Amino acid sequence: MNHNSYQELVKKHMPKRSKIKKLFLAFFSGGMIGIGSQLLSNFLVYLFKIPIKDSYVWVGIILVLVTALLTGLGFFDDLVSFFEAGLIIPTTGFSHAVISGALDGKREGFIVGISPSMFKLCASVIVSGVTTSFILSIIGWLIYG
Amino acid sequence: MDSKTVECYLHENYAIAGSLENNNVLKDVSYLKDFYGGMKSIEKSEIRINELVLNKLITDQTKLVIGGNLDNQLTGLSYALTNRNVNYLGIYSACATFIEGLIIASKFANKKEDIVVITSSHNLISERQFKYPIEYGSPIKAYSTFTTTGCVGVVVNRNLSKYKITDYTMGKVVDYGIDDASNMGAVMAPGAFETIKTHLKNFKRTIDYYDLVLTGDLGKYGLLILKDLLKEANIDTDNIVDAGSLLYPDDYNKAGGSGPVCLPLILFKKVLLERKYKRILLVGTGALHSKVMVDQKLTIPTISHAVSLEVKS
Structure with missing residues (x-):
């Protein structure tokens, strides 16, 4: 049997999960995080009388902290497996990747365990972020001087 | 050989x-x-x-x-x-x-x-x-x-007991071009297929000779693929059971168990305790990949070995 016809055979037997349900779950969970963050920002502005710009920074910090806490307590991986992209795309996904890596290396100690495995999954995000911002700033400098 | x-x-x-x-x-x-x-x-x-x-x-x-x-x-x-x-x-x-x-x-x-x-x-x-x-x-x-x-x-x-191993077939490394490491059933089904086919041919048996053919850890979907492959080669599939797909009957999120321990666990702690089968063909299936090979987008090879077990009552 050649490889193509085998792949057809495999495809025939694979269970199909509805993409619409996945889309809805991601839209719902991502949207809820958005609404929650906006409410939190309004709340911070109202309560502490800080500028709106500062409140966004605080919201980011709080999201990262809550995700880190939930990951450490062992809930967040189940939530990600269920809601998928809705929780991976926001900053929660980044925090989750860092903390789960750190937990993975805890038995090997700080230097060879925790520190390198913290960036195992998110190193590519950091590298592509730095590279993109470098290229964009050069383009901006060439255009605007 | x-x-x-x-x-x-x-x-x-x-x-x-x-x-x-x-x-x-x-x-x-x-x-x-x-x-x-x-x-x-x-x-x-x-x-x-x-x-x-x-x-x-x-x-x-x-x-x-x-x-x-x-x-x-x-x-x-x-x-x-x-x-x-x-x-x-x-x-x-x-x-x-x-x-x-x-x-x-x-x-x-x-x-x-x-x-x-x-x-x-x-x-x-x-x-x-x-x-x-x-x-x-x-x-x-x-x-x-x-x-x-x-x-x-x-x-x-070699001292007599109820469970006798009578013959074996060693497997060959097979690759049908699957590179998805989460789809172990599809990777390993061809290995099991080749080994079962060779085993039956070498000993000139039909699959009815066995009361049960117990594969290792293909999972629910891998088992369906194996049955299709065997049907195409005109081999009956009624007595084939997969150990992995028996392990988590109530959990719909899992296609079954996997890992080397799956087959012996089901064999010794379920199948043999039921005392229903006289002749059993054990077919272990293994995917020979590592994370590095999967990351380099290589397809995954598989191996499968078979052993015949005779149960005396």
């Missing part, structure tokens, strides 16, 4: 399984309370379950231990064997390790000395080694199987 008639017997066995396997499928098994089993790390917990099984099975008569698991460098077993007065052959063919162990043991078996064949697997170790960090939640595919936690050992020699 690839098929041969042998004579050796299986004696006492002992099994430990993880907490998630404690779901009324298996009988007469000790269960761990959690993935750690009282140890400080998951690696130590796999060493510990190997030690517990070896403690039960190794006697003064035991001269050789043959076994392996999914850990890098087989540490789970090697560390458990430290300072024991037995010889050790570490083997690896992923989830077909137990059957490979039985084939090698059948060559060395005699009437005076015992051989222990042992295998183990640990869900979190495999997760860490083959996929992502343990606490990282990645989307789970409906067709991906779940590595079983546990350890099973059996004593093999």
Whole structure:
């Protein structure tokens, strides 16, 4: 049997999960995080009388902290497996990747365990972020001087 | 070369399984309370379950231990064997390790000395080694199987017992061009297919000769693929059962169990205790990949070994 016809055979037997349900779950969970963050920002502005710009920074910090806490307590991986992209795309996904890596290396100690495995999954995000911002700033400098 | 008639017997066995396997499928098994089993790390917990099984099975008569698991460098077993007065052959063919162990043991078996064949697997170790960090939640595919936690050992020699190994067929490495590491069933089904076909041909048997053909860990969907492949080769498929797909009957998120421990766990703690079958063909299937090879987008090769087991009542 050649490889193509085998792949057809495999495809025939694979269970199909509805993409619409996945889309809805991601839209719902991502949207809820958005609404929650906006409410939190309004709340911070109202309560502490800080500028709106500062409140966004605080919201980011709080999201990262809550995700880190939930990951450490062992809930967040189940939530990600269920809601998928809705929780991976926001900053929660980044925090989750860092903390789960750190937990993975805890038995090997700080230097060879925790520190390198913290960036195992998110190193590519950091590298592509730095590279993109470098290229964009050069383009901006060439255009605007 | 690839098929041969042998004579050796299986004696006492002992099994430990993880907490998630404690779901009324298996009988007469000790269960761990959690993935750690009282140890400080998951690696130590796999060493510990190997030690517990070896403690039960190794006697003064035991001269050789043959076994392996999914850990890098087989540490789970090697560390458990430290300072024991037995010889050790570490083997690896992923989830077909137990059957490979039985084939090698059948060559060395005699009437005076015992051989222990042992295998183990640990869900979190495999997760860490083959996929992502343990606490990282990645989307789970409906067709991906779940590595079983546990350890099973059996004593093999040539003294008569109820369970006799009569012949075996060694497998060949097969690759049908699947590169999706979460779809182990599709990777391993061709291996099982080739080995079953060769086995039946070499011994001039039909599949009805066996009351049960027990494959290792193809999962629900891998089993469907295997049945289709066999039907195309005009081989009947009514008596084929997959050990992995029996393990988590109520969990629809898992396509079944996987890992080298799956097949012996179901064989010794479910199938043989039911006493329904006289002739059983055991087909272990293993995917021979590593994370590096999968990341380099290479397709995954597979191996499958088969052993015939005769049960005397």
